[in-house]
Amino acid sequence: MNRFFNLYSNCIPVKGSEESIIIDLQNTEHINVPNLLFDVLRKTRTHTIDEIKNFYNNSLDEGIDQYFSYLKDIGYGFFTDHVEMFPELNLEWYSPLKVNSAILEIHEDCKYDFNSAIKELSSLACSSIQIRMSHPDVNNILSGILDATRKSRIRNVEIFLPESLYEEHYLKYLDDIENRINTFVIHSVKDEILTQDLYKNYKYHIDHKLIFKSETINSATTDHIKMENFIINMEFFTEAQQCNVALNRKICIDNEGNFKNFLAHKSIYGNFRNKSITELIEDREFTRKWFVNNDSIEICKDCQFRYICFNNSDIEFNGHSWQKVNECPFDPYTNLWKTE
Numbered sequence: 001m002n003r004f005f006n007l008y009s010n011c012i013p014v015k016g017s018e019e020s021i022i023i024d025l026q027n028t029e030h031i032n033v034p035n036l037l038f039d040v041l042r043k044t045r046t047h048t049i050d051e052i053k054n055f056y057n058n059s060l061d062e063g064i065d066q067y068f069s070y071l072k073d074i075g076y077g078f079f080t081d082h083v084e085m086f087p088e089l090n091l092e093w094y095s096p097l098k099v100n101s102a103i104l105e106i107h108e109d110c111k112y113d114f115n116s117a118i119k120e121l122s123s124l125a126c127s128s129i130q131i132r133m134s135h136p137d138v139n140n141i142l143s144g145i146l147d148a149t150r151k152s153r154i155r156n157v158e159i160f161l162p163e164s165l166y167e168e169h170y171l172k173y174l175d176d177i178e179n180r181i182n183t184f185v186i187h188s189v190k191d192e193i194l195t196q197d198l199y200k201n202y203k204y205h206i207d208h209k210l211i212f213k214s215e216t217i218n219s220a221t222t223d224h225i226k227m228e229n230f231i232i233n234m235e236f237f238t239e240a241q242q243c244n245v246a247l248n249r250k251i252c253i254d255n256e257g258n259f260k261n262f263l264a265h266k267s268i269y270g271n272f273r274n275k276s277i278t279e280l281i282e283d284r285e286f287t288r289k290w291f292v293n294n295d296s297i298e299i300c301k302d303c304q305f306r307y308i309c310f311n312n313s314d315i316e317f318n319g320h321s322w323q324k325v326n327e328c329p330f331d332p333y334t335n336l337w338k339t340e
């Protein structure tokens with residue numbers, strides 16, 4: 001009998017208040033496991049299987065054998081005599097970039113020069129920009145965005161448009177490989193089922209470059225927290241060890257030109273009309289929330305999903321601890337999701 005059981009280094013257990021998960025970073029999935037198994041797995045790198053069984057007075061022998069066999073069968077772990085030959089994954093995260101993504105709001109009475117903002121974001125090596133547009137002059141604005149992003153360091157531009165402003169000829173931009181516009185999200189769609197059906201054989205729709213939603217997207221819109229929206233990959237997981245991934249390195253500019261951590265947040269950190277993005281990211285007040293990860297936030301710190309959950313809720317410090325402003329539908333203390 002081999003003496004140790006070892007999880008593959010890409011399979012990482014995370015404990016919650018009521019239940020734990022093992023996150024498989026390579027296959028981008030997770031499984032639920034009892035907290036007792038989490039406690040057992042924490043000992044596997046330093047104790048043989050027999051030692052672990054003894055620790056529990058041999059009362060868990062059968063369960064330990066069954067779980068280890070199960071984890072081996074599903075490719076999460078293996079038996080070995082030389083556990084020291086399999087080091088744990090290095091979870092340090094580092095990025096030289098100070099800005100990674102941005103959301104710009106452009107309505108009819110837009111008060112700031114969004115093309116200048118896009119150029120500055122490009123100079124800061126920002127890779128993705130989401131433009132939430134409800135300006136009727138879509139053609140001119142799209143041309144401006146094309147000029148500002150062509151040959152830039154920006155890699156993805158997502159355009160959000162209400163159905164009332166959408167015209168099919170905008171999709172020609174998706175064919176131009178030199179431009180950076182790669183997704184159109186058409187929201188406030190009156191009949192989503194009918195529209196999805198109409199476009200079901202359309203190549204852009206199949207490739208998720210043309211997306212229809214009945215929901216209205218505006219500055220108050222936040223991402224939904226649900227199992228399907230969890231993000232499992234090495235980059236996200238390691239960043240989440242140190243940062244609030246939904247806010248970290250993100251710049252949001254509302255229609256007035258106000259800087260925010262996220263459009264739906266109330267706090268404003270100056271205005272693009274009299275402050276550059278370069279100055280903004282030197283402002284410790286603005287970047288403070290980037291570094292408050294879920295381990296430091298009440299409730300989330302006890303949640304097994306804290307390193308795979310993307311949640312752009314504002315956070316507040318009450319003098320003792322950080323709290324999320326928006327309520328989450330998952331309760332780690334009951335291990336239940338609220339149904340909508």
Ligand code: SF4
Nearest residue numbers: 300303306309328330
């Ligand atoms: S918001 Fe917090 S409590 Fe809710 S799923 Fe995410 S990490 Fe868990």
